[in-house]
Amino acid sequence: MFKTFKAMRKYYKPFKKYAIWGSIMTLLFAFLAQVDPYVTGLIIDKVLVGEESDFVIVGSIIIVAITLFRTVLRYGFFISFEKFSQKIVYDLRKDLYKKIQSLDFSFFDKTPTGNIMSNMTGDIEAIRHFFAWITHVSIFHGTVFIFAIIAMFLINPLLTSTLILIVPFITFFSLRLSRTVRPMFKNIRDQFSKLNRVVQENISGNRVVKAFSREPYEIEKFQKENEEFKKRNLDAAKVWEDNLPALDAIAVLFNVIVMLLGSIFIMKDQMTIGELVAFNRLLWMINNPLRMLGWLINGTQNFIASYDRVSELLGENSNIPVLEEPVTPTHFMGNIAFKNVSFHYQDLPVLEDISFEVKTGETVAILGSTGSGKSTLISLISRFYDVTEGVIEIDGRPIGDYDIPTLRNNISVAMQDIFLFSDTIEGNIAYGVPGANKEKIRLAAEIAGVNEFIHQFEENYNTVVGERGVGLSGGQKQRIALARAIIQDPSILILDDTTSAVDMETEYTILTELKKINANRTTFIIAHRISSVKDADLILVMDSGKIIERGTHLELVNKKGFYYDVYTQQMGEFNSIKEVVNG
Ligand SMILES: Nc1ncnc2c1ncn2[C@@H]1O[C@H](COP(=O)(O)OP(=O)(O)OP(=O)(O)O)[C@@H](O)[C@H]1O
Numbered sequence: 380m381f382k383t384f385k386a387m388r389k390y391y392k393p394f395k396k397y398a399i400w401g402s403i404m405t406l407l408f409a410f411l412a413q414v415d416p417y418v419t420g421l422i423i424d425k426v427l428v429g430e431e432s433d434f435v436i437v438g439s440i441i442i443v444a445i446t447l448f449r450t451v452l453r454y455g456f457f458i459s460f461e462k463f464s465q466k467i468v469y470d471l472r473k474d475l476y477k478k479i480q481s482l483d484f485s486f487f488d489k490t491p492t493g494n495i496m497s498n499m500t501g502d503i504e505a506i507r508h509f510f511a512w513i514t515h516v517s518i519f520h521g522t523v524f525i526f527a528i529i530a531m532f533l534i535n536p537l538l539t540s541t542l543i544l545i546v547p548f549i550t551f552f553s554l555r556l557s558r559t560v561r562p563m564f565k566n567i568r569d570q571f572s573k574l575n576r577v578v579q580e581n582i583s584g585n586r587v588v589k590a591f592s593r594e595p596y597e598i599e600k601f602q603k604e605n606e607e608f609k610k611r612n613l614d615a616a617k618v619w620e621d622n623l624p625a626l627d628a629i630a631v632l633f634n635v636i637v638m639l640l641g642s643i644f645i646m647k648d649q650m651t652i653g654e655l656v657a658f659n660r661l662l663w664m665i666n667n668p669l670r671m672l673g674w675l676i677n678g679t680q681n682f683i684a685s686y687d688r689v690s691e692l693l694g695e696n697s698n699i700p701v702l703e704e705p706v707t708p709t710h711f712m713g714n715i716a717f718k719n720v721s722f723h724y725q726d727l728p729v730l731e732d733i734s735f736e737v738k739t740g741e742t743v744a745i746l747g748s749t750g751s752g753k754s755t756l757i758s759l760i761s762r763f764y765d766v767t768e769g770v771i772e773i774d775g776r777p778i779g780d781y782d783i784p785t786l787r788n789n790i791s792v793a794m795q796d797i798f799l800f801s802d803t804i805e806g807n808i809a810y811g812v813p814g815a816n817k818e819k820i821r822l823a824a825e826i827a828g829v830n831e832f833i834h835q836f837e838e839n840y841n842t843v844v845g846e847r848g849v850g851l852s853g854g855q856k857q858r859i860a861l862a863r864a865i866i867q868d869p870s871i872l873i874l875d876d877t878t879s880a881v882d883m884e885t886e887y888t889i890l891t892e893l894k895k896i897n898a899n900r901t902t903f904i905i906a907h908r909i910s911s912v913k914d915a916d917l918i919l920v921m922d923s924g925k926i927i928e929r930g931t932h933l934e935l936v937n938k939k940g941f942y943y944d945v946y947t948q949q950m951g952e953f954n955s956i957k958e959v960v961n962g
Pocket residue numbers: 488724727729747748749750751752753754755756795
């Protein structure tokens with residue numbers, strides 16, 4: 380617990396004034412709780428026994444005033460601790476979000492979205508609950524407990540000392556309980572993540588689920604995790620129930636000691652009956668905090684488990700090392716060289732000894748069977764992953780020398796797996812260039828062929844597309860992604876299978892338009908169609924992570940190898956499109 384507190388210091392320290400004020404008000408609130416029984420006692424003694432009837436009025440006024448004051452105090456400390464907690468989690472959430480933004484592809488490869496979501500929601504809530512609630516409840520009950528002990532001590536020191544002998548048992552009990560429930564709360568939080576993951580995946584994949592009529596299976600999958608979540612919660616609750624008898628035993632022990640010793644003291648005239656009655660009332664003030672102990676321990680352990688998970692995420696670091704003093708040219712020429720580049724995804728070798736060079740303004744096309752490593756190859760240029768061996772140079776410098784934002788601002792990628800935000804079409808196109816004027820957006824849209832279909836939407840460029848671009852066809856999404864890449868006016872443009880879903884005629888128009896604006900730009904085109912790659916300055920043919928053929932279209936056709944085979948297979952299609960285009 381102290382470890383967690385130490386680790387969280389940076390978050391609560393700036394707001395400790397709220398905790399201090401809150402604590403003062405809580406202490407006062409707990410202290411004033413003693414006044415009511417005390418004054419009531421006085422009224423009974425003075426009015427009933429002493430016959431000072433005036434005291435009824437004075438006593439009542441005191442009780443009402445104190446009660447009102449306590450209400451104000453309660454409001455005060457509730458607000459104080461609420462503010463304390465909200466400010467802490469506000470900063471924590473901000474840091475978490477920043478951390479998530481800073482992490483690279485390999486983190487997202489291994490971390491399910493549902494886990495991150497549960498960090499941002501459930502775990503943060505457990506932390507907030509601790510600072511907003513567990514804090515003042517502990518202070519209040521702790522104070523009441525101590526006050527009660529002091530009051531008892533004033534009445535009868537000997538009897539109270541005997542009772543204090545039980546305190547080590549309570550301590551032992553609390554420690555044991557907290558040790559038992561701690562891993563359980565970690566399990567609960569982990570299971571909550573799992574449950575989140577199942578729900579998140581199900582909702583994202585709802586179309587697949589429906590297409591395969593797998594609803595029953597999905598329900599069963601969810602139920603399994605839901606069941607486990609319930610079980611883990613009940614297990615934790617059970618620990619508490621198992622320990623209740625021990626707490627009851629302590630409470631009974633208190634009573635027995637008080638009754639037994641109290642009677643002896645009374646018989647020996649060392650205590651009055653009135654004192655014994657008061658003692659008994661105070662016992663309740665001791666037992667009540669003990670009853671709360673379980674809740675407080677649970678809440679604290681839940682907090683620790685949640686913070687552990689959050690700090691695990693905060694401790695994640697990007698695998699892409701960042702230089703202290705990187706080079707930050709404003710513009711790249713776009714000369715690229717791969718020198719003996721190999722790459723492994725963890726243990727899986729994907730690229731082997733890749734070498735080639737491209738000059739400014741040239742177009743490189745990459746063709747190859749599925750899974751041959753084309754997308755992986757181009758992801759290395761933007762440093763989404765770092766090479767395992769070899770080096771990639773841009774304008775004669777290893778890409779590791781550049782500042783990452785500079786590097787990525789000069790490279791535009793239209794990725795194979797297209798993601799559109801739930802925003803307008805215009806907003807999606809201008810994503811990388813916030814504040815781009817309409818003219819610029821229209822121009823990019825025109826080159827990418829977006830203008831061809833935009834009129835089918837009533838609101839044209841202001842049409843809001845659904846999550847991930849729902850409401851658009853595959854080819855429409857690709858063209859928006861292409862416009863999003865073009866508008867950045869990058870030195871290096873990478874198109875990963877970007878025209879695969881548009882018809883060949885549209886593809887031809889798009890590639891022709893692109894050629895016009897690409898004179899000073901290095902372009903990578905990954906494609907499966909010969910028609911998309913044949914005009915490139917260099918064509919790389921890949922298979923199983925290696926470049927098996929390279930050259931221009933003519934050279935490769937004459938070589939009569941893999942490329943030639945693909946070419947002859949596709950030729951029929953290719954010729955017919957030529958006829959269409961050339962009229
Ligand atoms: N994030 C990843 N983690 C681990 N392995 C991966 C990852 N991405 C791809 N791979 C593996 O790397 C290999 C190359 O994948 P890549 O996506 O580069 O192929 P590709 O040539 O682009 O294929 P396609 O034509 O189907 O797009 C595949 O065997 C794939 O399973």
